Amino acid sequence: MKAVSLKGTKNGYELVLDEAASFTDSIAELTDLLAKLDHDYPTKRMHLDIITGNRLLNDAQRDEIHRLFANYKHLLINGISSNVITIAEAKRIRESENVHVIYQTIRNGQEFTVTGDVLFLGTIHEGGKLVTSGNIYVLGSVHGVIQAGAPNSEDKFIVGDLHTAQQIRIGEQFDIVADKQIKGSFQNVAYVNNLHILDYGKIGELKQINPKFYNRIGGVQ
Amino acid sequence: MGRAIVVTSGKGGVGKTTTTANLGVSLALMGKKVCLMDLDIGLRNLDVILGLDNRIIYDIVDVASGEAKLRQALVKDKRFDSLYVLPAAQTTNKDSLTPEQVKTIVDELQQEFDYVFIDCPAGIEQGFLNAIAGADGAIVVTTPEISAVRDADRVIGLLEQHPLDDQPKLVINRIRKNMMDNGDTMDIDEITQHLGIELLGIVVDDDAVIRTSNHGEPIVMDPDNQASQGYRNIARRINGETVPLMQIDDTKESKQSFWSKLGNLFSKKD
Numbered sequence: 001m002k003a004v005s006l007k008g009t010k011n012g013y014e015l016v017l018d019e020a021a022s023f024t025d026s027i028a029e030l031t032d033l034l035a036k037l038d039h040d041y042p043t044k045r046m047h048l049d050i051i052t053g054n055r056l057l058n059d060a061q062r063d064e065i066h067r068l069f070a071n072y073k074h075l076l077i078n079g080i081s082s083n084v085i086t087i088a089e090a091k092r093i094r095e096s097e098n099v100h101v102i103y104q105t106i107r108n109g110q111e112f113t114v115t116g117d118v119l120f121l122g123t124i125h126e127g128g129k130l131v132t133s134g135n136i137y138v139l140g141s142v143h144g145v146i147q148a149g150a151p152n153s154e155d156k157f158i159v160g161d162l163h164t165a166q167q168i169r170i171g172e173q174f175d176i177v178a179d180k181q182i183k184g185s186f187q188n189v190a191y192v193n194n195l196h197i198l199d200y201g202k203i204g205e206l207k208q209i210n211p212k213f214y215n216r217i218g219g220v221q
Numbered sequence: 222m223g224r225a226i227v228v229t230s231g232k233g234g235v236g237k238t239t240t241t242a243n244l245g246v247s248l249a250l251m252g253k254k255v256c257l258m259d260l261d262i263g264l265r266n267l268d269v270i271l272g273l274d275n276r277i278i279y280d281i282v283d284v285a286s287g288e289a290k291l292r293q294a295l296v297k298d299k300r301f302d303s304l305y306v307l308p309a310a311q312t313t314n315k316d317s318l319t320p321e322q323v324k325t326i327v328d329e330l331q332q333e334f335d336y337v338f339i340d341c342p343a344g345i346e347q348g349f350l351n352a353i354a355g356a357d358g359a360i361v362v363t364t365p366e367i368s369a370v371r372d373a374d375r376v377i378g379l380l381e382q383h384p385l386d387d388q389p390k391l392v393i394n395r396i397r398k399n400m401m402d403n404g405d406t407m408d409i410d411e412i413t414q415h416l417g418i419e420l421l422g423i424v425v426d427d428d429a430v431i432r433t434s435n436h437g438e439p440i441v442m443d444p445d446n447q448a449s450q451g452y453r454n455i456a457r458r459i460n461g462e463t464v465p466l467m468q469i470d471d472t473k474e475s476k477q478s479f480w481s482k483l484g485n486l487f488s489k490k491d
Contacts, residue, residue, distance in 0.1 A: 105417055107374045107375060107377060107378030107381075108371050108372075108374040108375040108378060109374075109375040109378055109379075110378045123417075125374050125415070126371060126374070127371060127374070127375065128378075
């Protein structure tokens with residue numbers, strides 16, 4: 001079994017680093033392989049996808065591969081991909097896609113920050129702040145500041161009764177609720193429209209408001 | 222081993238010091254050994270309300286720095302043998318104490334007293350952190366004013382971040398029945414429900430509270446006064462008794478109906 005094998009696919013070339021081989025062996029073979037390629041096809045421009053299988057390269061190892069390729073102008077790395085991810089990365093992904101159920105009182109002066117979507121069952125008091133990068137579905141009561149899509153994603157929205165809130169913020173847009181006529185209904189959706197202004201609609205209009213999200217949750221077209 | 226209870230509010234002027242003094246005296250009346258600690262360093266007035274300001278020799282900063290023994294600094298009340306005050310310092314500021322020093326002093330006082338009340342300064346800075354350092358429980362004082370309720374909310378949030386052994390309890394002070402009835406202020410249920418902590422008691426607003434404080438005689442010395450009864454009820458609840466929430470009697474309020482004024486007019490002629 002060779003530590004490094006070059007394959008042609010319909011999309012270009014794949015350079016497969018065997019996950020069972022030691023990295024030193026892989027680098028040694030890769031050095032030879034690149035030298036041979038350079039010798040055989042000195043002018044041919046080749047884009048290579050490097051595939052590491054069930055092995056995750058660390059930054060130093062990636063740098064080493066990049067340094068090898070830097071010697072040859074016509075041999076280029078398309079990308080380095082792997083079948084596996086670190087636990088930290090997996091947690092981050094799960095965190096950002098999870099719907100967090102929050103049942104607590106956010107009091108005056110407290111700021112509660114979350115990554116991902118939030119199902120909010122608690123209470124935000126005047127002066128309290130709930131901030132998330134995702135969407136917010138409100139079943140509790142909001143008397144403070146509520147922010148979806150922090151810091152700047154305007155494709156997020158907030159569903160629920162928001163007429164008692166102090167401020168509604170989505171991405172970089174905000175509304176002072178006292179200055180607006182917002183009806184008290186759990187069917188309300190606050191979103192950013194294509195003029196980059198906060199707008200309000202009903203859950204029934206979700207398809208028009210946010211078609212991407214509508215499709216993701218399996219709404220019928 | 223006694224209980225240490227911090228009396229706090231966030232906002233100033235809602236009656237923390239008055240509450241501390243009156244609860245201390247109420248419990249002393251019930252025969253408990255009580256120590257009142259003034260942590261409002263630089264602005265001490267717990268001793269003034271109790272009429273003990275002329276008896277201060279040492280203060281809490283002297284104790285913390287080791288210049289005086291705790292026993293030397295404690296001021297005995299002129300009315301009760303079981304009530305003591307540990308006065309605040311006047312000459313320094315709130316940063317001259319650390320939470321550890323306060324905790325050491327509170328622990329020492331708890332050995333000797335049934336109750337140690339800690340009068341917290343207004344605000345949520347170092348003085349607040351010092352005051353809650355040694356406490357087992359907290360009394361959050363608020364008034365029916367929206368600003369006081371907001372600050373109480375903030376303080377409860379901070380107490381949740383620095384949890385004490387017991388959940389904080391609420392005292393609503395300076396209640397004006399006619400304003401509450403007219404809907405000009407939040408009512409007792411609204412405040413309690415909003416803040417989401419247990420209600421320990423209510424105290425009505427009464428000119429006599431200020432009048433008596435000005436003479437260094439806490440209001441609880443007068444058993445017939447409504448505010449005094451409010452404080453006494455709170456003290457009994459702290460001591461573990463079950464006392465129903467008092468009904469506020471509004472006959473003494475200035476706002477009277479036409480018919481009752483007319484009635485008064487005739488009754489005066491008799």
